[in-house]
Amino acid sequence: MSDEPTTPGPDPAAAPEQPAAPGEPSSAGHPVESAPAREQTGIIDLHDTRAIPSRRPHDAGDDAWFDVFGGEHPIEGAAVPARADSSWGSDRADARAEEAHRSAYAPPAPAPGPDPDVSPATPVVSAQTGAQHPAYAGPVPAAPGSESTSAAAPGGPGGVLLTDAPQPARRRGRGRLAAAVVALCLLSGVVGGIAGQLVESRISLGGSTLPEPGAGATQRPAGSVANIAANALPSVVTIKVDAGSEGSATGSGFVLDNKGHVLTNNHVVEPGVNGDIEVVLSNGDTEKATIVGRDASYDLAVLRINRTDLRPLTLGPSDKVVVGDQVIAVGAPLGLDQTVTTGIVSALNRPVQPGDPGESSYINAIQTDAAINPGNSGGPLLDMTGKVIGVNSAIARVPGTSGSTGGSIGLGFAIPSDQARRTADQLIATGKATHPVIGVSLDRTFSGEGAQVDDKAGSVTAGGPAAKAGVKPGDVIVGFEGKRIRTPDQLIVSIRARAVGDTVTLKVQRDGQELELKMTLEADPAK
Known part of the structure; x- marks a missing residue:
């Protein structure tokens, strides 16, 4: 882009000027023609729908859609973004300031002369006069055959002088020495950092020393x-x-x-x-x-x-x-x-x-x-x-x-x-196991709750545990050792869970009455 002044033009990044109402003067003093009608769009929220206006109303008091979300934009003043080609506060002005800054502090090119090692001093601006002077730390040496044109700054020979006298240039050797020192420091820092990382990670260049589980580390606690x-x-x-x-x-x-x-x-x-x-x-x-x-x-x-x-x-x-x-x-x-x-x-x-x-x-x-x-x-x-x-x-x-x-x-x-x-x-x-029995035959067709003794003759084994306890044909056994009996199988497994010789309690129903009987389990004679 050329640095020659150009006629200001519209900037897409800058805030547009607010159009005036039709027939009224604009901020630039030119009349504005009526804009053609455009299709209204809307935004839907939970309560209502408001049309987004195609132009900005001139009256700031108008309750326009934009006012719901923010204040009105000014068209001039400090708050208005500057145009891109203005002299301050724009991209072009920032670029120019950056270029001037780099030019002021960039390393100067060697001055032509018999001594190629001489480099001009960096100019600075005097705080008192605003003029540019070479900066020098220390006393100002006088030219041969002439008197010094300046005195030491307050504070003695170590002070900073701002003077118009020419200064001897620094040798490049010092710059090279300083660069070498800086490089050595950087190299030391890198080597030290790598060494610290190696120690921290416990990594040996001769082989891995990562920690391994010790003896018994894989054993699980008792009870797991x-x-x-x-x-x-x-x-x-x-x-x-x-x-x-x-x-x-x-x-x-x-x-x-x-x-x-x-x-x-x-x-x-x-x-x-x-x-x-x-x-x-x-x-x-x-x-x-x-x-x-x-x-x-x-x-x-x-x-x-x-x-x-x-x-x-x-x-x-x-x-x-x-x-x-x-x-x-x-x-x-x-x-x-x-x-x-x-x-x-x-x-x-x-x-x-x-x-x-x-x-x-x-x-x-x-x-x-x-x-x-x-x-x-x-x-x-x-x-x-x-x-x-x-x-x-x-x-x-x-x-x-x-x-x-x-x-x-x-x-x-x-x-x-x-x-x-x-x-x-x-x-x-x-080589065989004994089974405790009570000596009764059960009626498998009984549909009520409990285990009913068959009412046929011989359903209660003569001389067996049930007969000795007083069980009769037709009795319904509804309890065994304090537990409720609902089915014949439940009675059988309850008896088989006991040992021969155990004394148990039966609860039976007979003629509408509930009786409690004690008996001693005996081994099955057939086994």
């Missing part, structure tokens, strides 16, 4: 799921059954003692009674197993392998379990060995009758929402101390689905450890 699982997994086994032409099956189990006994479900090993049973340990070792004893009614079985170096799991007290306790299920669901799932105890004393109708099991089960799937059967259900409180045995499935398509829907069932302990001890000792 990871810690309990790590301690329990070596004691949990996978059981593989080869039933020959009938196929094969997979289940779970866990080590009972240091004599090679493994506890599992009866329905896991039953197909292998006349076949082969293998126990796969946590380290992958496979051992042949034999059946020590099994009991279909309790759905429990004990195997034995030729290993005495295994660590057993501890059976805890299931009668101390309450709803809401956290539990951990371990086993081989769908053949995926060493699987750990977690959940809570969602119910207690749930009557469960899995198995075929001819050989049903009666379980007073612990219900859990820990994921249990086919293959988990026989595996342990652990509490948060790592003790076994149940043996995973059954899962619920949606009505209408088959056993081959069923999976975990958050309703799994485990045999209480108290029952498992009694049965396992009996199977190891004698």
Whole structure:
């Protein structure tokens, strides 16, 4: 752009002049013709719509759309942005001031002369006269053969003089020395910064020294799921059954003692009674197993392998379990060995009758929402101390689905450890388990609440526990050991959960009356 003065023209960045009303003089004294009508636009808010005017009203008091958002713009004065070609306050004026500043303080070009090392002094403006003088710090040397034309400034020889006398130029050598010093300082700072970063990051040029986890840093605290699982997994086994032409099956189990006994479900090993049973340990070792004893009614079985170096799991007290306790299920669901799932105890004393109708099991089960799937059967259900409180045995499935398509829907069932302990001890000792009975036949067609004793003759076994306690045909048993009985299965699993020789209390209804009877449980003579 040329620096020659030009005729001022419109600037898009500057505020436009406000047009006057038609027929009235403008701020420049020229008449304004009527502007052609333009389409009105509007802005919509929650209350109304106001048209945006196509021109600015001359009357400042007019309630125009713009006034809703801000004050009126002045057309002249200090608040009006200057035009781009004005001498002050514009882009052109700023550019000129910047150019003058750079010219005043830019390094001067060497002056022509015999000495190329001489450079002129930088001019400064005297505060008193406004004239330009060379700046010099120190006394002013006099020219040879002449007297000094100035005196030292107040403050002695070290003061600053503003004088018209010519000054000796500085040597470039000093500038080079100063530049070298500055470069050395910068280099030292960079080297020091890099060295500090290396030390801070603990990075060695000879190899990495990043911190590594110390011994035991990956161990989990006692009582955590990871810690309990790590301690329990070596004691949990996978059981593989080869039933020959009938196929094969997979289940779970866990080590009972240091004599090679493994506890599992009866329905896991039953197909292998006349076949082969293998126990796969946590380290992958496979051992042949034999059946020590099994009991279909309790759905429990004990195997034995030729290993005495295994660590057993501890059976805890299931009668101390309450709803809401956290539990951990371990086993081989769908053949995926060493699987750990977690959940809570969602119910207690749930009557469960899995198995075929001819050989049903009666379980007073612990219900859990820990994921249990086919293959988990026989595996342990652990509490948060790592003790076994149940043996995973059954899962619920949606009505209408088959056993081959069923999976975990958050309703799994485990045999209480108290029952498992009694049965396992009996199977190891004698190869079979005893079942407590009361000596009555129940009416499965009864639709009322409770378990009704059949009213036929012989429904109460002569000389049995119920007969000795005074139970008669047609009685409805509605309570057992203080717990309400609603169905026959609930009564059966409540009895099976007790031990032979226990004394229990029955509550029965007879002819509209409610009676409380005591009896002692006896072993099933048929077993």
